[in-house]
Amino acid sequence: MTQTTVKKKAPQKEPTSERGHALLGAFQRFGMTLLTQRPALLGLVTVVLLLVMSIMDAQGTLSGPYDVKYLASSTISLVGLAMLALAQLIVIVSGRGGIDLSVGSMVSLSGIFFGFSYGVWGWSLFAAIVATMLIGAVLGGINGVLIAYAGFPPLIMTLATYYAYRSLALVFSGQKPVNSERIQEFYGAAKAVPIPGLSFIPPIPLGVITFLIPTAIIVWIVMNKTVYGRKLYAIGTNDVAALWTGINVKATRMGAFVLSGLISSLVAIYTVAQFASARPDAGTSGSGMALPAITIAVLGGVAITGGIGRVGGVLIAALLIVWLNAGILLAIPGNIGAQTPLLALGLVLIGASLLNAATKKRFGGI
Amino acid sequence: MSEKPLTTPAPEMEKPARILPPLVSGQEWALVGVLLVLWILLGFFTPAFLTASSVRPLLGSVAPIALIGVGMTFIIITAGIDISVGAGIMVTAVISARLMVEVDLPLWGVIPTAIVLGLILGLINGLLVAYGGVHAIIITFGTLNLFQYLGLRIFGSQTVNGIPGTLDIFGNGAGGRVFGIPVSFTIAVVVMIAGWWFLRNTAWGRSFYAIGGNQNAARLAGIPVQTRVLSAYVVTGGLVGLGALMVVAQGTNSLMQNVGQGRELAVIAAVVIGGTTIMGGRGSVFGTLLGAILVQTVVTGVTQLGWPSNLANFFVGLFIIISVGADMLRARARKKSL
Numbered sequence: 001m002t003q004t005t006v007k008k009k010a011p012q013k014e015p016t017s018e019r020g021h022a023l024l025g026a027f028q029r030f031g032m033t034l035l036t037q038r039p040a041l042l043g044l045v046t047v048v049l050l051l052v053m054s055i056m057d058a059q060g061t062l063s064g065p066y067d068v069k070y071l072a073s074s075t076i077s078l079v080g081l082a083m084l085a086l087a088q089l090i091v092i093v094s095g096r097g098g099i100d101l102s103v104g105s106m107v108s109l110s111g112i113f114f115g116f117s118y119g120v121w122g123w124s125l126f127a128a129i130v131a132t133m134l135i136g137a138v139l140g141g142i143n144g145v146l147i148a149y150a151g152f153p154p155l156i157m158t159l160a161t162y163y164a165y166r167s168l169a170l171v172f173s174g175q176k177p178v179n180s181e182r183i184q185e186f187y188g189a190a191k192a193v194p195i196p197g198l199s200f201i202p203p204i205p206l207g208v209i210t211f212l213i214p215t216a217i218i219v220w221i222v223m224n225k226t227v228y229g230r231k232l233y234a235i236g237t238n239d240v241a242a243l244w245t246g247i248n249v250k251a252t253r254m255g256a257f258v259l260s261g262l263i264s265s266l267v268a269i270y271t272v273a274q275f276a277s278a279r280p281d282a283g284t285s286g287s288g289m290a291l292p293a294i295t296i297a298v299l300g301g302v303a304i305t306g307g308i309g310r311v312g313g314v315l316i317a318a319l320l321i322v323w324l325n326a327g328i329l330l331a332i333p334g335n336i337g338a339q340t341p342l343l344a345l346g347l348v349l350i351g352a353s354l355l356n357a358a359t360k361k362r363f364g365g366i
Numbered sequence: 367m368s369e370k371p372l373t374t375p376a377p378e379m380e381k382p383a384r385i386l387p388p389l390v391s392g393q394e395w396a397l398v399g400v401l402l403v404l405w406i407l408l409g410f411f412t413p414a415f416l417t418a419s420s421v422r423p424l425l426g427s428v429a430p431i432a433l434i435g436v437g438m439t440f441i442i443i444t445a446g447i448d449i450s451v452g453a454g455i456m457v458t459a460v461i462s463a464r465l466m467v468e469v470d471l472p473l474w475g476v477i478p479t480a481i482v483l484g485l486i487l488g489l490i491n492g493l494l495v496a497y498g499g500v501h502a503i504i505i506t507f508g509t510l511n512l513f514q515y516l517g518l519r520i521f522g523s524q525t526v527n528g529i530p531g532t533l534d535i536f537g538n539g540a541g542g543r544v545f546g547i548p549v550s551f552t553i554a555v556v557v558m559i560a561g562w563w564f565l566r567n568t569a570w571g572r573s574f575y576a577i578g579g580n581q582n583a584a585r586l587a588g589i590p591v592q593t594r595v596l597s598a599y600v601v602t603g604g605l606v607g608l609g610a611l612m613v614v615a616q617g618t619n620s621l622m623q624n625v626g627q628g629r630e631l632a633v634i635a636a637v638v639i640g641g642t643t644i645m646g647g648r649g650s651v652f653g654t655l656l657g658a659i660l661v662q663t664v665v666t667g668v669t670q671l672g673w674p675s676n677l678a679n680f681f682v683g684l685f686i687i688i689s690v691g692a693d694m695l696r697a698r699a700r701k702k703s704l
Contacts, residue, residue, distance in 0.1 A: 155503065
């Protein structure tokens with residue numbers, strides 16, 4: 001038997017009974033792991049991507065070196081993307097069609113507030129950050145109250161606030177980026193730095209260390225190690241059952257949207273640093289920040305029906321997309337190269353969601 | 367001798383009366399009221415509002431939103447959604463524009479081309495949604511990116527310039543009016559009436575409601591759910607094609623790369639404000655037309671009042687929340703009365 005047929009036949013039962021065919025069983029387990037454990041599949045795809053790109057690099061078909069240094073520097077676009085994907089993870093896991101289209105607008109609006117408070121009104125950095133996070137929590141809380149307590153469908157509620165927040169960001173800023181000397185100095189928060197003591201690792205953008213990694217760790221702890229996280233998975237899986245076990249479903253669901261707003265405000269602060277100005281369209285220009293974030297969450301194995309999704313899967317998915325885009329930019333020069341990520345994002349999203357549906361139907365897991 | 371029939375005829379069975387929904391629903395009356403109040407207020411505060419030169423472009427810009435909104439209403443009634451219509455507009459607009467500029471395609475060539483292009487895009491969406499087993503929002507997020515890529519490639523990183531007046535009949539100029547009414551708006555109204563009749567009086571149309579209400583029940587009742595769902599996306603695609611021509615005609619003679627961007631949200635907003643439930647199973651295309659007029663009235667009104675034009679979207683958001691809230695209150699009352 002060839003390996004391919006083995007893989008296809010894999011989804012039958014627990015492969016433990018196949019004692020005589022130890023090798024075959026191993027292949028089956030491997031195939032099952034790839035299909036049911038999304039991080040494993042994504043990890044494999046990432047390795048394949050890196051291999052292919054390295055070979056192309058060695059053959060000289062790329063317009064620049066696809067090396068560790070390039071990969072490290074390209075993670076600057078990972079920060080906002082991965083953080084918002086984590087926000088989507090939290091919201092989508094909460095179930096009942098949970099989704100947050102307004103994250104981009106929340107980034108714009110809280111970014112404008114940060115620009116004013118830190119750059120123009122001269123607040124201290126600490127006060128400005130805390131106040132901005134508070135604004136983010138309130139913006140997310142407005143979504144949360146109306147969705148969890150008044151019963152608005154999340155898709156429509158966050159569509160409405162997408163409009164409203166984006167509009168307010170443009171009106172408050174007078175359609176101009178908020179700019180001052182202080183904000184330009186704040187640019188330092190986003191530049192690449194070498195890690196002290198670990199000089200063999202190339203300089204990675206500071207935002208990865210100061211924003212992304214702490215956020216990821218906290219979200220991981222909240223989702224996996226706290227009562228709140230377990231409640232969130234419970235209401236996402238079956239909110240009626242969760243209600244009967246005594247969980248405050250409404251408060252738990254609202255919390256998910258507050259967290260999404262909170263993370264959006266952190267992304268806003270990072271974006272201000274990255275562009276050295278607070279742009280009113282920071283999160284909404286083009287097709288916005290929400291779409292890529294949702295794409296990455298789904299690619300990372302988050303089931304749109306709720307209750308399923310892990311932090312690890314989302315992070316690997318974000319890394320895969322960022323490195324894929326970085327590779328495309330080198331492999332296809334010029335304008336076409338700048339547009340191809342759209343194609344990749346679309347194909348990957350449809351492929352991943354069809355895979356999600358198929359694996360869920362056959363094996364009941366992602 | 368009386369001629370008695372051997373078998374007594376079955377007693378005249380009364381045919382069950384066809385149960386049709388009311389012609390105009392509560393939300394639609396409310397919307398008509400809101401629109402009247404808004405128009406009177408705007409006419410009072412800005413003398414320029416209730417003039418032909420202000421109302422005509424308003425109706426013209428309502429047209430593509432309302433037209434595509436008819437298809438979107440079908441989709442949302444089946445408990446689906448299509449986020450990709452903005453990108454679909456972009457693809458059809460740029461192909462039509464380039465055909466007009468480069469090979470001087472006449473009007474009778476452009477219209478079918480655009481509609482067929484739209485139908486193809488709708489078919490892609492429909493097949494993936496109906497047979498993929500994945501929620502429509504995810505699929506159409508994906509196709510949105512694909513269509514955008516396609517559109518940008520056809521643009522070839524430059525604007526399409528020097529678009530001829532082939533499409534003037536859909537435009538805001540004098541060539542785009544019959545009896546003083548914009549042709550594009552008339553088309554939208556005609557399509558709306560057709561859609562209204564289709565949804566209300568045909569079995570195919572009623573099955574959309576059944577699918578949106580409970581897909582499994584609909585399947586068990588013998589409705590071919592997948593083909594019906596597919597049809598809703600295909601129809602929307604065709605309307606996107608036609609709507610794209612209106613967008614091109616109402617613009618300047620050069621087409622920018624951001625054409626169509628964000629239109630999907632305006633269309634969905636119009637549908638939702640019109641009283642169609644995003645959960646599926648309820649809604650009407652008449653409401654969608656009113657919703658589209660309301661959205662454009664707010665946009666026009668805000669600029670004419672001299673307020674920051676960006677404030678318009680704030681009100682659109684507010685109207686979405688209010689109308690969905692009103693819909694939920696009525697749903698609660700309906701549940702109580704059962």
